[in-house]
Amino acid sequence: MIGSVIAGIASSAVRLATPYLYAAIGETIGQLSGVLNLGVDGIMLMGAYVAFFIVLRTGSLSLGLISAAGIGAVLGLLMAFISVTLKAEQGISGIGLYIFGLGLSTLLFGMTVGHVQTIDGFPDLVIPGLSAIPVIGDIFFHHNILVYVAFALVPIAWFVLNRTPFGLKVRAAGQKPEAADSLGVNVERIRYMTVILGGTLSGVAGASLSIALLNTFQQNLTNGMGFIAVALVYFGGWRTSGVLLGALLFSTVNAIQVWLQVKGVNVPSDFALMMPYVVTILVLTAMAKRRVNTPAALNKPFERGES
Amino acid sequence: MVVAIGQRVETLEARGIVKRFPGVLANDHVDFDVRAGEIHALLGENGAGKSTLMKILYGLYRPDAGEILVNGAPVRFHSPLDAIRRGIGMVHQHFMLVPTFTVAENVALGLPSSRRVVLDLDRVSARIEELARLYGLHVDPSAEVRQLSVGEQQRVEILKVLYRGASLLILDEPTAVLTPQEVNELFQILRQMVDDGHGIIFISHKLHEVIGLSDRVTVLRDGRVVDTVPTAEATKEGLARLMVGREVLFRVDRPPVEQGDVRLAVEGLWAEGDAGLDALRGVDLEVRAGEILGLAGVSGNGQRELAEVIAGLRRPSRGRVMIDGRDVTGASPARLLDHGLSYIPEERMVDGTVGEFSVEENLILKDHHHPPYAHGIFLNFTRIAEESDRLIKDFDIKTPSRKTLVKSLSGGNIQKLILARELSRNPRVLVAAQPTRGLDVSATEYVHRRLIEQRGKGCAILLISEDLDEILNLADRIAVIYEGEIMGVVEREGVEVETLGLMMAGVRPDAVPAQGKGVVTEEQGDSAPKGNQKT
Numbered sequence: 001m002i003g004s005v006i007a008g009i010a011s012s013a014v015r016l017a018t019p020y021l022y023a024a025i026g027e028t029i030g031q032l033s034g035v036l037n038l039g040v041d042g043i044m045l046m047g048a049y050v051a052f053f054i055v056l057r058t059g060s061l062s063l064g065l066i067s068a069a070g071i072g073a074v075l076g077l078l079m080a081f082i083s084v085t086l087k088a089e090q091g092i093s094g095i096g097l098y099i100f101g102l103g104l105s106t107l108l109f110g111m112t113v114g115h116v117q118t119i120d121g122f123p124d125l126v127i128p129g130l131s132a133i134p135v136i137g138d139i140f141f142h143h144n145i146l147v148y149v150a151f152a153l154v155p156i157a158w159f160v161l162n163r164t165p166f167g168l169k170v171r172a173a174g175q176k177p178e179a180a181d182s183l184g185v186n187v188e189r190i191r192y193m194t195v196i197l198g199g200t201l202s203g204v205a206g207a208s209l210s211i212a213l214l215n216t217f218q219q220n221l222t223n224g225m226g227f228i229a230v231a232l233v234y235f236g237g238w239r240t241s242g243v244l245l246g247a248l249l250f251s252t253v254n255a256i257q258v259w260l261q262v263k264g265v266n267v268p269s270d271f272a273l274m275m276p277y278v279v280t281i282l283v284l285t286a287m288a289k290r291r292v293n294t295p296a297a298l299n300k301p302f303e304r305g306e307s
Numbered sequence: 308m309v310v311a312i313g314q315r316v317e318t319l320e321a322r323g324i325v326k327r328f329p330g331v332l333a334n335d336h337v338d339f340d341v342r343a344g345e346i347h348a349l350l351g352e353n354g355a356g357k358s359t360l361m362k363i364l365y366g367l368y369r370p371d372a373g374e375i376l377v378n379g380a381p382v383r384f385h386s387p388l389d390a391i392r393r394g395i396g397m398v399h400q401h402f403m404l405v406p407t408f409t410v411a412e413n414v415a416l417g418l419p420s421s422r423r424v425v426l427d428l429d430r431v432s433a434r435i436e437e438l439a440r441l442y443g444l445h446v447d448p449s450a451e452v453r454q455l456s457v458g459e460q461q462r463v464e465i466l467k468v469l470y471r472g473a474s475l476l477i478l479d480e481p482t483a484v485l486t487p488q489e490v491n492e493l494f495q496i497l498r499q500m501v502d503d504g505h506g507i508i509f510i511s512h513k514l515h516e517v518i519g520l521s522d523r524v525t526v527l528r529d530g531r532v533v534d535t536v537p538t539a540e541a542t543k544e545g546l547a548r549l550m551v552g553r554e555v556l557f558r559v560d561r562p563p564v565e566q567g568d569v570r571l572a573v574e575g576l577w578a579e580g581d582a583g584l585d586a587l588r589g590v591d592l593e594v595r596a597g598e599i600l601g602l603a604g605v606s607g608n609g610q611r612e613l614a615e616v617i618a619g620l621r622r623p624s625r626g627r628v629m630i631d632g633r634d635v636t637g638a639s640p641a642r643l644l645d646h647g648l649s650y651i652p653e654e655r656m657v658d659g660t661v662g663e664f665s666v667e668e669n670l671i672l673k674d675h676h677h678p679p680y681a682h683g684i685f686l687n688f689t690r691i692a693e694e695s696d697r698l699i700k701d702f703d704i705k706t707p708s709r710k711t712l713v714k715s716l717s718g719g720n721i722q723k724l725i726l727a728r729e730l731s732r733n734p735r736v737l738v739a740a741q742p743t744r745g746l747d748v749s750a751t752e753y754v755h756r757r758l759i760e761q762r763g764k765g766c767a768i769l770l771i772s773e774d775l776d777e778i779l780n781l782a783d784r785i786a787v788i789y790e791g792e793i794m795g796v797v798e799r800e801g802v803e804v805e806t807l808g809l810m811m812a813g814v815r816p817d818a819v820p821a822q823g824k825g826v827v828t829e830e831q832g833d834s835a836p837k838g839n840q841k842t
Binding site for chain 2: 163171178182183
């Protein structure tokens with residue numbers, strides 16, 4: 001009995017980690033190149049809304065997913081334009097982007113849908129063979145495609161960042177852009193690419209909520225998940241493995257919280273809801289001392305010949 | 308090999324280069340050329356336009372007029388990549404290395420990989436080792452750059468350039484951060500590269516290096532070429548005259564001064580640097596009235612932390628700081644000012660002045676709260692204006708008015724302003740950190756004169772400098788710091804540069820008597836300028 005409870009919580013933790021993984025991996029890549037995008041949550045909301053709306057109207061899950069990625073890319077481009085080309089203060093423009101995404105998704109939802117509805121999201125894709133493994137199979141191999149892709153993204157992002165010339169340029173742009181520039185690397189173009197990529201992944205993160213995990217949309221569906229994703233990047237020390245660990249820790253606490261509520265365990269629901277956030281703050285505080293990998297040029301617009 | 312992307316440069320020529328920045332004509336019809344197999348030195352004061360010219364040759368700036376010719380054919384550079392493709396490489400004064408990357412990663416950055424989308428660091432490392440053997444540029448390709456010494460980092464910079472197949476190298480003040488030994492090694496490497504058919508542009512304002520190394524010298528002044536001469540026909544004095552536009556005195560007169568009591572003493576001082584590591588590890592020093600103690604050492608060996616601890620800007624973890632025999636460890640900067648401590652900080656724009664404040668506001672920063680500048684809780688603007696005008700005149704600060712914002716002044720004039728503020732307080736102890744860094748010959752001369760004048764007035768001066776020539780010119784005694792420890796304290800008279808160089812590299816030669824390590828005691832009266840006895 002206790003075994004199946006743990007397996008249930010673990011399975012739901014793996015599922016719940018999905019949106020965090022997309023958003024935080026995307027944010028990691030952007031931050032490694034030197035751009036802090038605090039607008040992740042806004043992009044996620046737009047991605048979630050667009051995916052939901054498209055699926056509601058057309059029934060096509062893949063079209064919904066692509067649209068969410070597309071709107072994410074467009075908002076990423078906007079963020080890149082503001083922070084890289086216009087060299088605006090990144091923290092402030094990110095908050096602006098968040099409020100924009102929150103407001104616009106609420107408005108469009110009100111205009112086009114109006115009330116909470118559900119759709120049929122991505123179905124579970126049971127992996128033949130692997131899913132039959134006791135416990136492990138239940139925890140890891142009974143999920144929808146977006147969950148698998150999210151976890152696959154972790155080693156892929158690690159490889160791109162650490163084993164390719166492109167990854168080298170990305171990290172150089174965030175650590176010492178003038179060095180990259182002096183070797184003919186176009187720092188601004190690299191940052192555009194990473195921020196657009198980050199936006200795309202945030203859009204997908206939103207879609208994973210609205211058309212794969214929750215299969216619905218409502219105002220402020222993400223409830224601050226995008227900000228948690230940004231926190232996870234710091235938590236993970238700008239390493240993909242660290243981000244994975246953070247996402248799983250966070251989603252596990254979340255899964256426990258959901259389980260407690262569903263089971264009607266006598267814990268005030270407000271307290272249960274608070275848990276993941278309290279854990280975030282505690283963990284980040286504990287980690288604050290060892291921020292060794294911080295990209296040195298994070299949050300700093302690049303201008304040639306200033307140094 | 309797969310990596311040589313640069314073409315072979317026989318000649319590189321700049322013709323009639325003009326570059327304007329707002330309010331400045333940085334390059335005014337400059338002609339300059341360099342050939343394969345020669346070292347062409349470019350000499351000039353700060354702001355003479357050397358770096359601008361080089362940045363144009365390297366594609367970082369675009370000229371407003373004039374043309375660049377490689378092997379006789381005109382070229383246009385839109386970015387450094389164009390210059391690199393033409394076989395031109397640049398070693399920047401401030402290293403362009405990513406500290407968290409390995410040597411191989413730094414070299415590979417920006418280059419296509421032989422495995423297309425996957426990095427080929429193993430092949431890059433092999434090629435680095437090949438080049439390293441060829442030119443004596445020994446460095447471990449898998450080492451992280453931040454763990455390398457400054458000299459090693461410079462080798463990485465040169466390797467980066469060679470790896471890209473550059474046959475023409477621009478070196479912007481490459482010796483500024485090196486120990487004398489490292490300078491010698493660098494010169495050997497450069498000569499070998501020239502013998503191998505490379506062309507080198509060597510930028511410096513150190514005359515003896517230019518004379519010792521180069522084949523030709525071009526002197527820039529105020530953005531114009533003053534002259535280009537074969538080095539064999541040049542003299543130090545002649546070049547200095549061309550560079551500054553007047554006669555230059557190289558030796559500062561150091562009249563004998565009666566030394567007094569120990570004014571500043573530092574005992575067993577430990578302190579952490581910004582990274583939380585021990586930057587000072589048991590420093591003992593003492594400076595007497597009428598004495599300049601020079602603290603030599605390569606940048607980043609604890610000099611900054613020591614200055615900050617003495618100035619009350621950083622808390623020591625152990626040890627004591629004494630002024631006039633009184634313990635002032637951990638005292639606030641305000642209290643230290645009352646004890647007669649003046650401080651010329653290393654970062655004159657960051658710690659020395661407020662850029663957004665006017666000249667007069669900066670002049671009264673430390674004394675604004677008491678007469679004559681203040682009257683009760685009010686500022687006395689009449690007196691502030693009078694005093695400011697007097698200091699501007701006395702210290703020859705070139706500023707349009709006392710109301711001008713400090714950020715618009717030149718480095719030399721900002722330093723004069725700081726000197727005016729710090730020295731007009733008639734300090735008992737002066738800590739001068741890198742007081743002439745980035746200043747040109749004229750401004751440096753001025754600062755040196757003022758320091759010697761303070762010494763004559765009986766001030767105890769701790770001169771922290773990475774410029775060994777400066778220390779040799781000014782100091783009565785020389786202490787060398789390495790990794791937060793004092794390697795030894797020696798008398799200026801009769802000291803060998805090689806000895807100091809070894810100490811700067813962390814060698815604590817037994818031949819060098821470790822003086823000045825004694826703790827200050829009352830018995831050590833006026834007569835003994837240094838303490839051998841350990842208490």
